[in-house]
Amino acid sequence: MNPLWSNIFRKKPEEESLAYFLGTIPLFSDLKNRDLHFLESIVHQRHYDAGEVIFTEGDPGTGLYLVRSGKVSIYNHDAYGKRCSLVQLVQGDFFGETTLAAPANRAASARTTEQCELIGLFRADMEEISKKYPMIANKILVGLARLLSERLHLAAQQLNKAQAQGPPDQDGEVRKDA
Amino acid sequence: MPERLLTRAQLLLLFLVLTAGLASGLALFTSASRIVELLQKASTGIFLPILLSLVAAFLLEPVVSLLERNGLGRSKSIFLVFFLAASTLYLGVQLMNPHWQEMWKSLQSDLPRYIGKGVQLLKDVQANIHDHLPFVSEYDLPGKGKAFANRLIADLFAATTGSALKIGGLVLMVPLFTFFFLRDGQKIIRFSVGLSPNRHYEMVHDLVHLISRQLSHFVRGRILEAIIVGLVVWAGLAQTDIRYAPLLGLFAGITNLVPYLGPLVGMVPGLVIALVDLGMGGQFWWIVVVYLLIAQVIVDNFILIPVLISHFSNLHPLWVVLAIVMGGKLYGVVGMIIGVPVASIIKISLIEIRQYRRTFALPGSSHDLE
Missing domain, CATH: 1.20.1440 (de novo design (two linked rop proteins))
Incomplete structure (x- = not known):
């Protein structure tokens, strides 16, 4: 076939579509193909330059962001105001999911470290679809609940471990008293 | 030295640049005020239909959502709701029509009578006040009231009979705007927020x-x-x-x-x-x-x-x-x-x-x- 024509009639490969990308996210693993195409119309595609602040600690948080391309750095400030990086996120990661279900302030700041394409899913839209399409909203929220409870378990385990070890000197004294 | 400062050619250039600047400034200014004027003129009749259709969209939105939740497409639900609303309106008008016309005719003859009587009442009240409180200065309350009522009624009749075109425009525009507000309202908001x-x-x-x-x-x-x-x-x-x-x-x-x-x-x-x-x-x-x-x-x-x-x-x-x-x-x-x-x-x-x-x-x- 003439390359010109093949170029015109070339369909966008499935792998390039937003729906396909959303399907790769564990949060949306319950969603079927059709649901993913619907989700495409709900989420917000935003383009960021390198070094742009996405949100800072204490901002009102209203939803989660998925990293479709680029890198995002999550950081907070210690007691002396020094910036300490917590984690680097790459394609397929997401952040801010704790504020999707209930309003809360952002616990850390996020900024891009290179040119990024982020996908936002916000609480306002979730409320909207939970009224109109409860099935889809249900699948997303169950995915979110599963993810959050996994993390909670992990955090509880780590907390237990840390408590068992304890800070060596003070904890030792307490044990002597008891 | 001084003649070095600006040669004749430079002076001419300066003059030309200044004139051109002034002229384009003036042109900009007049065209700006002209554009504002045009915009004002263009948007005079549009305010009321947009407001009415926004209100209609707000009212119909829950019904459309209800239909949509039951698996009907957005546009189809809107059409269905429109059809229902239109037939309700039509039936209502058909039922009330002879009634309304009769009422309208008798109202036209009755209104002056009511106004005359109302003004008479006002006069009585004022005379009463004047009797009890003689220091209240003579204020032409009944005259003012009558003038106001007459103006109001003239406006009313002018608005209903004189500008059938306006109402026809409303009848055409409001459903159209309502339809698009209902169908694309979310998209419009989303786009504007996205900016x-x-x-x-x-x-x-x-x-x-x-x-x-x-x-x-x-x-x-x-x-x-x-x-x-x-x-x-x-x-x-x-x-x-x-x-x-x-x-x-x-x-x-x-x-x-x-x-x-x-x-x-x-x-x-x-x-x-x-x-x-x-x-x-x-x-x-x-x-x-x-x-x-x-x-x-x-x-x-x-x-x-x-x-x-x-x-x-x-x-x-x-x-x-x-x-x-x-x-x-x-x-x-x-x-x-x-x-x-x-x-x-x-x-x-x-x-x-x-x-x-x-x-x-x-x-x-x-x-x-x-």
Whole structure:
């Protein structure tokens, strides 16, 4: 076939579509193909330059962001105001999911470290679809609940471990008293 | 040296540049004011249909959503709702049509009589005041009232018969706008919100959502309230021998959109007609009771307002008066009616933004606390 024509009639490969990308996210693993195409119309595609602040600690948080391309750095400030990086996120990661279900302030700041394409899913839209399409909203929220409870378990385990070890000197004294 | 400063050619160039600058500045200025003028001219007739179709979209939105939830497409649901609304309207008009025409004709002949009688009443009241308080200077209250009433009626007739074109335009434009507001409203909002910069995008998105939820609640509540009050007044008046009960109910419903002053204004024609036709008897007092006690106190204040209207959209009476005056200055009688709701809308937006700032200490406002 003439390359010109093949170029015109070339369909966008499935792998390039937003729906396909959303399907790769564990949060949306319950969603079927059709649901993913619907989700495409709900989420917000935003383009960021390198070094742009996405949100800072204490901002009102209203939803989660998925990293479709680029890198995002999550950081907070210690007691002396020094910036300490917590984690680097790459394609397929997401952040801010704790504020999707209930309003809360952002616990850390996020900024891009290179040119990024982020996908936002916000609480306002979730409320909207939970009224109109409860099935889809249900699948997303169950995915979110599963993810959050996994993390909670992990955090509880780590907390237990840390408590068992304890800070060596003070904890030792307490044990002597008891 | 001085002739080195500017040669003749340079001077000419300078002159030309300055002239060109001045001319283009003038041209810009005139064209700017011309453009503003054109825009004003182009948008004069558009305000009312857009407002009406926004209100209609707010009212129909829940029905469309309901159909959509049951698996119908958005456009199909809108068409279905439109069809239902149109057939209801058509049936209503068909049922009422002979009635209305008759009423309209007799009203045209009756109105001057009512006004004359009303003015007479005013005169009596003034004479009474003058007897008791002789130091009250002679003020031409009846004359003013008569002039005002005549002007109002002239406006009314001019608006209904004179500009059938305008109404035809409304009939054409309102359903069209309503359809697109219903179908693409979310998309339009989404697009406009999407234009905001990345840093504020999330907040703007959330705020717009909160405000639009409050707004739709408010608009739906107000309209429902007006309809129910109008129906109650109609039903109450229909118990008496008074004429034009449906018209009076309609009037009471529309004026009920304006808090505090609206119900008072809405009473006036009913009371005047009752006084003129029925006299100061038992029926007159029943009509007063219907207007004040049943429609306003019991139905509106005790039942409708607590259920339909959230308390924070309430305006201070001072703002109500200001909104009515300003609305009247801008858009006449229509402006008086929509001035207060528009002021409430502004208040709702401001309060939502403020609550937002308070619940989430926004960046910039919280740093000094730390």
